[in-house]
Amino acid sequence: MQKPLPSDSLTAPSVAPTKRERRKESRPGELLAAALDLFVEKGFAATRVEEVAARAGVSKGTLFLYFPSKDELFKAVVRENISGRFAEWNSDFEAFQGSTFDMLAYCMNSWWERMGATKAAGITKLVLSEAGNFPTIAAFYQQEVIEPGHTLIRRILQRGMDRAEFRQLDLDYAVFSVLAPMIFMTLTRHSQGVCLPDQMVLEPKRYIASQLDIILYGLGPKPMDPAGPFSPPDAA
Incomplete structure (x- = not known):
């Protein structure tokens, strides 16, 4: 058998x-x-x-x-390299446990590491340069990148206001205080340094730290500064 x-x-x-x-x-x-x-x-x-x-x-x-x-x-x-990342970034927002000051610093630094320092950041320069000639592409980028990006930054700033860490802000315009420095970094990286004084090299971490300092404290003395709170000069 x-x-x-x-x-x-x-x-x-x-x-x-x-x-x-x-x-x-x-x-x-x-x-x-x-x-x-x-x-x-x-x-x-x-x-x-x-x-x-x-x-x-x-x-x-x-x-x-x-x-x-x-x-x-x-x-x-764009979906593969930029807009597809918003789910991840929003999850980071939901899970973040620290102060909103720390969240903003994390947001700007992680954006640079995950996006700004990559080749995908060159898409921003492309859209800024060519949007006028390709309105369909501009509208798509507005919907897929600009609007979700603004919404996320508004959520961060609103969190700071709700927790009394930030003063009350005009969010329609305050978002640009965060966006503008990041766009400048992108343009500088993809424009052969033409945006910088001759021989200057932009150091990303140092630049972001400087921008955060200005966003959080302005240009006047910091609250703990012995010089006291900032008061504008008398009008002439």
């Missing part, structure tokens, strides 16, 4: 994905990485989909299987 086969012999062996299958699965990511490189290097108008496909090692037809137009490719790049 023939012995029964071991039970594991009756199970169909798992088949490892072939090299072709693995490449197909990774292709969207490869296309997005190539597109990010070229958009940052050349801008939106000057980047051609043929170049993106060639850099990713595929044909233009293959690119269009995943992204039907250059506009849709750009939107996917």
Whole structure:
């Protein structure tokens, strides 16, 4: 009588994905990485989909299987590298246990580490430069990046007001006190230093510390300063 086969012999062996299958699965990511490189290097108008496909090692037809137009490719790049991070950043907000002063410092420093210091920050310069010629792209960026970014910063500032750590602020404009320094850092990094005096190198941590000091204390003496609270000079 023939012995029964071991039970594991009756199970169909798992088949490892072939090299072709693995490449197909990774292709969207490869296309997005190539597109990010070229958009940052050349801008939106000057980047051609043929170049993106060639850099990713595929044909233009293959690119269009995943992204039907250059506009849709750009939107996917923004979602992959910027707007897709807001869920993570909002989770950080919900979990943060420290003071709002510390939260603001954490926000600005972590933004630089996760975004500003990466190639994706070049998208901000691209949008600022080309939004006037591509209103659809500008509207998309407004909805996907600007509005969620403003909302998150407003939540941080509102938290400080609610906890009596910050005075009452005009939030419509106070958000720009946080945004403007970060945009300046981005432009400086992607403009070959043209925004800085000759020979100056911007040190991110030192710059952020200086901006936080000004945001939190203004330009007058700090509350604990022996010189006393700031009072404006008499009008002439």
